[in-house]
Structure formats: structure tokens, C-alpha cells
Amino acid sequence: MPDYQRIKKELEGIAVEDNPALVRQKSRDFYWYSPILKAQLDNVTADLVVTPKTEEEVIRTLKVAYAHDVPVTPRGAGTGNYGQAMPLSGGIVLNLAAMNRIKEIHPGRVICEPGIVIAELDRQTKAHSGQELRFHPSTAQMATIGGFIAGGSGGVGSITWGGLRDLGNILRLRVVTMEAEPRTLDLTGWDLTKVSHAYGTNGIITEIEMPLAPAYDWIDVLVGYDDFMDAVRFSDALAKCNGILVKEIAPIAAPIPQDYFTRHKPYIRQGQSIVALMIAPHSMDPFVAFTMQQKGEITFRSDKVESMKGIPHAYELAWNHTTLRALKVDPSITYLQVQYPGPDHVAKVQKMVEIFGDEVPGHLEFIRFDGQIQCSGLPLVRYTSEARLEEIIRIHQDHGCPIFNPHRYTLEEGGMKQTDAVQLAFKKETDPKGLLNPGKMIAWDDPNFDFKSGKNYLFPGLAALM
Ligand code: FAD
Numbered sequence: 462m463p464d465y466q467r468i469k470k471e472l473e474g475i476a477v478e479d480n481p482a483l484v485r486q487k488s489r490d491f492y493w494y495s496p497i498l499k500a501q502l503d504n505v506t507a508d509l510v511v512t513p514k515t516e517e518e519v520i521r522t523l524k525v526a527y528a529h530d531v532p533v534t535p536r537g538a539g540t541g542n543y544g545q546a547m548p549l550s551g552g553i554v555l556n557l558a559a560m561n562r563i564k565e566i567h568p569g570r571v572i573c574e575p576g577i578v579i580a581e582l583d584r585q586t587k588a589h590s591g592q593e594l595r596f597h598p599s600t601a602q603m604a605t606i607g608g609f610i611a612g613g614s615g616g617v618g619s620i621t622w623g624g625l626r627d628l629g630n631i632l633r634l635r636v637v638t639m640e641a642e643p644r645t646l647d648l649t650g651w652d653l654t655k656v657s658h659a660y661g662t663n664g665i666i667t668e669i670e671m672p673l674a675p676a677y678d679w680i681d682v683l684v685g686y687d688d689f690m691d692a693v694r695f696s697d698a699l700a701k702c703n704g705i706l707v708k709e710i711a712p713i714a715a716p717i718p719q720d721y722f723t724r725h726k727p728y729i730r731q732g733q734s735i736v737a738l739m740i741a742p743h744s745m746d747p748f749v750a751f752t753m754q755q756k757g758e759i760t761f762r763s764d765k766v767e768s769m770k771g772i773p774h775a776y777e778l779a780w781n782h783t784t785l786r787a788l789k790v791d792p793s794i795t796y797l798q799v800q801y802p803g804p805d806h807v808a809k810v811q812k813m814v815e816i817f818g819d820e821v822p823g824h825l826e827f828i829r830f831d832g833q834i835q836c837s838g839l840p841l842v843r844y845t846s847e848a849r850l851e852e853i854i855r856i857h858q859d860h861g862c863p864i865f866n867p868h869r870y871t872l873e874e875g876g877m878k879q880t881d882a883v884q885l886a887f888k889k890e891t892d893p894k895g896l897l898n899p900g901k902m903i904a905w906d907d908p909n910f911d912f913k914s915g916k917n918y919l920f921p922g923l924a925a926l927m
Pocket of ligand 1: 539545608609614616617781
């Protein structure tokens with residue numbers, strides 16, 4: 462057992478918390494989204510929370526932790542929902558929330574620290590020069606930019622820009638290594654893939670350079686259809702309209718909107734499926750014309766309501782917020798993350814709707830994927846048992862719809878991040894003792910891990926890229 466009193470002494474001058482209740486609080490994320498992870502991870506807790514304010518304090522902390530063989534699990538805001546930020550082996554939770562400064566803003570890019578909350582980052586870049594991040598998770602009001610890069614994948618804006626997996630959507634990351642004498646590495650190009658969506662297993666991100674896009678006063682819109690598949694076809698057609706600038710297109714099946722979107726209820730008829738949208742102000746006229754032609758019913762426009770007080774952003778009905786809103790009303794609900802590879806993505810969605818009906822109420826996100834419009838899905842699942850959940854996953858896969866399993870806490874089983882020899886070699890270089898977020902990379906723990914599983918990964922292995 463490490464001598465935490467001594468460690469605290471050696472960290473003097475850096476904010477350290479050892480109150481068990483507070484440490485436990487900062488050892489949680491949204492793992493409870495999954496009934497399976499909830500059962501597996503409920504007792505996980507760290508021994509100390511360390512909150513550095515500078516890169517130098519990060520380096521000091523890692524040096525002390527390395528000397529004492531203490532695991533370190535980085536944390537942004539703890540909104541990850543696969544247990545990514547949970548310290549499976551105890552030790553230190555490295556809370557990066559106090560490293561929250563923007564350092565520089567330039568035309569098309571921003572340089573910042575990892576702990577800044579994404580909505581605040583957007584607020585500052587917009588005020589500075591009318592720019593914003595290309596895309597953000599629906600947790601923008603809470604989540605940090607570092608946590609998004611290390612634990613997320615894409616979100617609001619991915620309809621135009623794709624995701625974190627795409628070259629150019631992160632420009633540079635500086636990481637601190639976990640060694641006797643921690644080093645800083647500046648990563649660019651393909652090397653960024655070693656750290657993005659790696660759950661902080663191979664370095665602590667201390668500086669980030671991200672590309673920016675022009676900022677708009679996006680208008681929230683809901684479009685209603687009596688049939689979910691009509692909402693899906695409308696979304697697909699809108700996503701392919703070259704001239705209409707949108708930031709978010711999410712078709713959501715009845716009865717989700719009526720049952721779970723409490724603040725928007727007055728704008729949604731019983732049995733109506735909706736599409737949650739964000740439209741650039743100058744695109745509203747063509748958007749309305751297009752929607753009329755597609756026989757969609759515009760039931761809500763944020764620029765037409767008297768007040769938006771108490772009404773959440775449209776993007777807070779979408780992505781994993783759809784699941785969150787459902788869970789608030791019905792805690793027995795869970796969800797899946799599905800890919801519907803194009804060009805027949807709409808037909809694939811239709812097949813799943815026919816097979817599962819209301820057991821798996823539909824929720825899709827239209828995105829640009831490798832240059833093409835397609836959709837991914839975060840359908841709800843009316844959970845009955847682990848066995849049935851596994852069966853639902855298998856049926857999706859049998860129909861050509863890969864699942865990124867949100868009920869697993871390891872990188873490989875989650876299915877988004879492919880580890881391979883290059884990724885593993887980087888971890889050996891940056892974290893030789895395996896102290897960074899231990900237990901999250903199977904390839905590290907199991908030397909016989911088979912890299913060639915043939916699975917489809919969102920963030921492909923490095924060997925294939927370089
Ligand atoms: P945390 O949860 O604190 O950390 C995430 C991971 O990053 C952890 O493994 C942690 O160890 C690691 N980490 C954190 N900071 C650092 C650092 N500085 N260096 C190295 N590693 C670090 N995800 C999406 O991609 N798109 C969405 O639209 C989306 N919507 C969501 C909606 C809801 C309601 C919820 C609960 C989750 C959603 N997520 C989404 C998942 C999650 O919110 C995002 O991944 C989010 O950006 C995580 O940020 P965070 O600051 O909370 O990170």
C-alpha cells in the first residue's frame with residue numbers, strides 16, 4: 462500500500478484532496494448509464510484527487526506517482542459514460558479542471574489548456590473573432606476539451622466536419638509522459654491518433670490546438686412526422702442539400718419526444734416522431750422551403766418563441782442527451798451505439814425498426830463519414846436482461862450494423878479504438894510501468910491479445926494509417 466501521507470507531503474503546494482466522500486465523487490463518471498457497468502464499477506474509488514493548475518504541477522505529480530508506483534487516472538468533467546475516467550486500481554485521480562485557460566486564438570485555430578469547458582471555449586472564441594469549435598459533444602456545457610479528445614468521438618457539427626477520428630480535426634496535442642523524469646511530447650499528424658480516444662492511457666494532455674469554424678447564432682428547430690421512417694428520409698435528404706447550412710440533424714422516434722422531452726412537450730403531438738435540428742440563420746428560408754416540399758411540420762423554432770428560458774438547446778435533446786432524458790423518466794432504459802454504413806444506411810435503419818419496434822426506439826445522428834453522408838444511431842433499449850441485450854447487439858451485427866458497445870469499459874471491447882503494435886509501443890514508451898488509467902487497455906494487460914479481431918473500429922489502428 463503506497464504511503465499517501467508521504468505522497469501528500471511530496472506534492473506540497475499542489476491542491477490535493479483525500480476526504481473519502483469527495484474522492485469518491487471525483488472517481489465517478491456517467492458509468493451508471495449502463496446497467497452492466499453500474500454493477501461492475503459501483504465500488505471503484507481513488508485514494509487521492511490531485512488538481513494541478515499548470516503543466517509543471519502535472520509533471521511534478523506524475524514524477525511522485527511514478528516513484529511510488531501509484532496509478533494516475535486523468536479526469537476532465539467526468540461525463541464519459543463508459544467508466545473511462547474511473548480509477549479501477551485506485552491511486553490518484555488527476556483532475557484537470559483547473560487547467561482551463563485559452564492561450565491563443567488565431568484565424569481558424571485556438572490553443573488552450575485541457576480543462577476548459579467546451580461551451581466556455583466557444584464563448585471566448587466567438588467573442589474574440591466570431592469563431593467556434595467545428596463540433597462538440599452534447600455535453601458542451603459541462604465537458605472539458607481534454608476529456609472530449611481523450612474520451613469522446615464526435616457530436617454537434619459532425620454533419621459537416623466528421624469526427625475526432627478525421628485528420629485535421631485536432632491540430633496538435635502536448636502530452637506529459639509517465640516516467641521517472643516525465644517528458645513533454647508535441648504530437649501532430651497521424652501521431653495524434655495515438656492519444657485521441659485513448660482514455661488517457663498513454664499521456665496526460667496539457668495543451669491542445671484545435672481548428673475553428675465560423676460561429677453562428679444557430680436556430681433550434683423541431684420538425685415532426687407521423688412516421689419515424691419519414692423523419693429519417695427527410696433527414697437524409699436534408700443532409701445531402703449542399704446549400705443549406707446545418708449543425709445538427711437527429712431523427713428521434715415516437716414515443717421518445719413525448720415521453721421524455723418534458724420541456725418541449727407543448728411542441729410535439731402524441732405519436733409524433735421528430736427531427737432535432739440546428740440551422741444557420743441565413744439558411745432558414747431555404748430550409749423552410751425544403752421542409753414544406755418534404756411535407757414536414759415545423760413544430761418549434763427558437764427564433765419564434767417568446768422566451769427560451771427553461772427550454773434546453775436542441776442539441777441537448779440529441780446525442781447521448783436523448784438517453785439521459787429517457788433515463789431521468791425511466792431508469793430501466795439503456796441504449797446502444799450503432800453504425801449504419803452507407804450508402805444503404807436508410808434501408809438498414811428500416812430493417813432494424815421492423816425487427817425491434819418499440820423494444821429499441823430509434824434515435825439517429827446524421828454525420829459525414831469518410832466524405833459520405835450516413836447515420837450512426839444511439840437507439841434506446843427497453844432493457845430486460847444482459848442476455849437479451851447481447852442478442853440485440855448480435856442481430857444488429859448480423860444485419861451489417863456494427864455496434865460500439867457502451868456497456869464495456871476497455872478500449873478494445875468498447876470497439877471504437879483499435880489497439881495495435883504501434884499503439885502498444887507508444888504506451889510502452891510513455892507509460893513503461895502501466896500506471897496511466899490501468900485496466901482500460903486489454904493489449905497492455907494481455908500480451909497474447911489478438912490484434913486481428915477483424916472488427917470494425919471508429920479509430921482504426923495506427924499500423925494501418927502510417
Ligand atoms: P471525462 O469523462 O472526465 O474523461 C473522458 C476520458 O478522457 C477519460 O478516460 C479520462 O481519463 C480522459 N481524460 C480526461 N482529461 C484528460 C487529459 N487532459 N489527458 C488525458 N486523458 C484525459 N461523447 C461524444 O463524443 N459526443 C457526444 O455528443 C456525447 N454526448 C454525451 C451526452 C451525455 C449526456 C453524456 C453523459 C456523455 C456524452 N458523451 C458524448 C460522452 C462524454 O461526454 C464526452 O466524451 C465528453 O466530451 C467527455 O468530457 P469530460 O471532460 O467529461 O471527460
